[in-house]
Amino acid sequence: MSTGNSTAEPLPPVRDLSALRADFPILNQAVNGHPLVYLDNAATSQKPVAVIEAMDRYYRCDNANVHRGIHELSNRATATMENSRARAARFLNAARSSEVVFTRGTTESINLVAATWGADNLRPGDQILLTEMEHHSNLVPWQLVARRTGAELVFLPVTGDEGLLDLARLDALLTPRVRLFALTHVSNTLGTVNPVAELCERARKVGAVSLVDAAQSAGHLPLDVQAIGCDFLACSGHKLCGPTGIGLLYGRQEQLEAMPPWQGGGEMISSVDFHESRWNVVPHKFEAGTPNIAGSVGLHAAFDYLDAIGRQRIFQHDQELAGYAYERLTTLSGTRVFGPRTGRSGVVSFLLDDVHAHDLVTAADQFGVALRGGHHCNQPLMRKLGVPSTARASFYFYNTRAEVDRLIEVLREIRRFFGG
Amino acid sequence: MFDDLADLYQQVILDHSKSPRNFHRLDPADRTAEGTNPLCGDNITVFLRMDGARIKELSFQGSGCAISKASASIMTESLQGRTLTEVKGLFDQVHDMVTTGKSPASDMGKLAVFAGVHRFPARVKCAILPWHAVLAALEGQVNPVTTE
Ligand SMILES: Cc1ncc(COP(=O)(O)O)c(C=O)c1O
Numbered sequence: 001m002s003t004g005n006s007t008a009e010p011l012p013p014v015r016d017l018s019a020l021r022a023d024f025p026i027l028n029q030a031v032n033g034h035p036l037v038y039l040d041n042a043a044t045s046q047k048p049v050a051v052i053e054a055m056d057r058y059y060r061c062d063n064a065n066v067h068r069g070i071h072e073l074s075n076r077a078t079a080t081m082e083n084s085r086a087r088a089a090r091f092l093n094a095a096r097s098s099e100v101v102f103t104r105g106t107t108e109s110i111n112l113v114a115a116t117w118g119a120d121n122l123r124p125g126d127q128i129l130l131t132e133m134e135h136h137s138n139l140v141p142w143q144l145v146a147r148r149t150g151a152e153l154v155f156l157p158v159t160g161d162e163g164l165l166d167l168a169r170l171d172a173l174l175t176p177r178v179r180l181f182a183l184t185h186v187s188n189t190l191g192t193v194n195p196v197a198e199l200c201e202r203a204r205k206v207g208a209v210s211l212v213d214a215a216q217s218a219g220h221l222p223l224d225v226q227a228i229g230c231d232f233l234a235c236s237g238h239k240l241c242g243p244t245g246i247g248l249l250y251g252r253q254e255q256l257e258a259m260p261p262w263q264g265g266g267e268m269i270s271s272v273d274f275h276e277s278r279w280n281v282v283p284h285k286f287e288a289g290t291p292n293i294a295g296s297v298g299l300h301a302a303f304d305y306l307d308a309i310g311r312q313r314i315f316q317h318d319q320e321l322a323g324y325a326y327e328r329l330t331t332l333s334g335t336r337v338f339g340p341r342t343g344r345s346g347v348v349s350f351l352l353d354d355v356h357a358h359d360l361v362t363a364a365d366q367f368g369v370a371l372r373g374g375h376h377c378n379q380p381l382m383r384k385l386g387v388p389s390t391a392r393a394s395f396y397f398y399n400t401r402a403e404v405d406r407l408i409e410v411l412r413e414i415r416r417f418f419g420g
Numbered sequence: 421m422f423d424d425l426a427d428l429y430q431q432v433i434l435d436h437s438k439s440p441r442n443f444h445r446l447d448p449a450d451r452t453a454e455g456t457n458p459l460c461g462d463n464i465t466v467f468l469r470m471d472g473a474r475i476k477e478l479s480f481q482g483s484g485c486a487i488s489k490a491s492a493s494i495m496t497e498s499l500q501g502r503t504l505t506e507v508k509g510l511f512d513q514v515h516d517m518v519t520t521g522k523s524p525a526s527d528m529g530k531l532a533v534f535a536g537v538h539r540f541p542a543r544v545k546c547a548i549l550p551w552h553a554v555l556a557a558l559e560g561q562v563n564p565v566t567t568e
Contacts, residue, residue: 356484356485356486357460357485358485359485362425362542366424374461375461388460388461388462388484417422417425417429418429418486
């Protein structure tokens with residue numbers, strides 16, 4: 001049996017999203033004596049049975065190494081991987097499969113661009129424009145390449161607690177000195193959805209290359225790299241129902257072709273001499289070594305699963321829950337809620353009275369509610385907001401209004417416990 | 421419902437986190453060191469005045485969760501008059517207690533309230549943070565210490 005051509009037949013239309021909870025066995029458990037309420041989806045999503053079984057089937061039936069083999073199983077593994085790539089291209093609406101590079105995830109994708117495109121194109125005095133809401137993984141790689149090349153980082157500001165980009169400042173910052181504009185599509189702390197298509201177009205007008213961090217958006221809203229018009233886009237499988245350890249870098253064909261390779265090794269070469277080698281074609285030029293084949297199978301299944309639901313539908317559901325959580329949190333006395341009131345994704349950061357986020361999250365866990373507390377890999381943003389950390393609830397399509405109600409009930413208990 | 425929580429956040433801990441003792445800067449101080457927990461942004465600076473090899477006066481400042489604040493507060497009360505060797509001995513016992521749950525030796529006094537921490541692995545660093553800072557100060561370390 002081969003999973004190489006297992007593009008799943010379209011699933012029946014989903015009537016009730018909460019019925020999908022049955023596809024996620026992990027959700028059906030008690031934590032600390034209470035039904036699990038999993039609200040840490042921005043960190044990683046849970047995985048449906050379809051994804052778990054696809055990977056299991058691959059290892060049971062088709063496992064072999066790719067490209068280098070001639071035997072049947074190797075052929076299947078190769079076809080499986082390339083099938084996943086084609087599926088990924090469709091998921092992102094890339095024009096060609098060759099524009100999709102498999103990586104370990106968003107972080108690796110951004111580092112790849114910084115190390116190759118950045119090292120080749122940045123000169124002293126050039127500028128890299130970022131925003132103040134970037135995750136460390138879309139900040140630190142640019143700091144590293146800036147130090148090596150003499151380029152300079154500039155930042156588009158965020159407007160306080162409501163967490164929008166200060167677009168009035170864009171003209172002043174996005175000058176022809178800017179060689180690259182790298183920004184997040186959806187903020188993992190504030191829930192802000194940035195107008196990436198408009199911003200990438202503005203970048204293009206000054207001759208800058210654009211990179212979109214889609215870690216928080218790819219699995220949550222319809223994504224079309226051609227409509228966005230970005231040069232690069234990065235995302236992670238594990239945040240969109242796929243396995244850990246695999247993600248994507250989308251790069252426009254001309255960009256990828258002009259870039260030097262990244263890591264050296266097998267797979268990325270076309271011929272090797274003792275002193276010199278010739279590079280393989282894109283995207284293989286960027287994929288040294290044995291790839292995460294099983295991961296690509298799981299990712300493929302995740303794409304099928306999400307598209308059967310419909311990402312527009314997922315986005316609506318995320319927004320409804322986040323909006324509901326925002327309203328309920330703001331009516332709870334003593335809370336401070338971050339991010340825009342409307343138009344946000346399913347991420348809500350907040351603080352409760354004087355209860356430190358760490359204490360709040362520990363306490364919520366005692367009630368089976370999984371939140372995240374900390375700086376969310378956004379330390380400079382936290383400093384700007386004047387808080388050391390926040391608590392964060394983040395939703396996905398399998399979360400329900402009843403879970404938001406439970407969150408609020410638990411927060412009341414927590415406040416009582418800490419004597420607020 | 422609150423059993424485990426109350427085990428972690430003993431009344432003494434809640435009290436010290438809400439009204440921390442020795443919560444001010446010593447100026448001038450003979451020794452000072454900063455401890456940070458990069459995961460949660462907690463940040464505690466300790467100030468020491470020495471009398472020869474012994475701690476004469478000890479205080480702290482900074483921001484942190486209830487556990488790290490209470491730990492710092494109770495620690496400052498427990499370390500007056502101690503030498504580096506004595507502080508190290510106490511640190512080893514506290515560390516043992518919060519990581520393994522080993523029942524504290526009888527002479528630990530108030531520090532024993534942190535025994536519940538071992539059931540919350542993510543919070544061990546919070547309890548230990550001020551200790552790292554005070555050891556760094558005593559050993560004359562200049563760079564900020566972190567829990568990582
Ligand atoms: C906005 C954003 N960018 C990048 C990342 C990094 O993703 P990964 O850890 O999967 O590489 C995350 C994940 O937390 C994120 O939320």
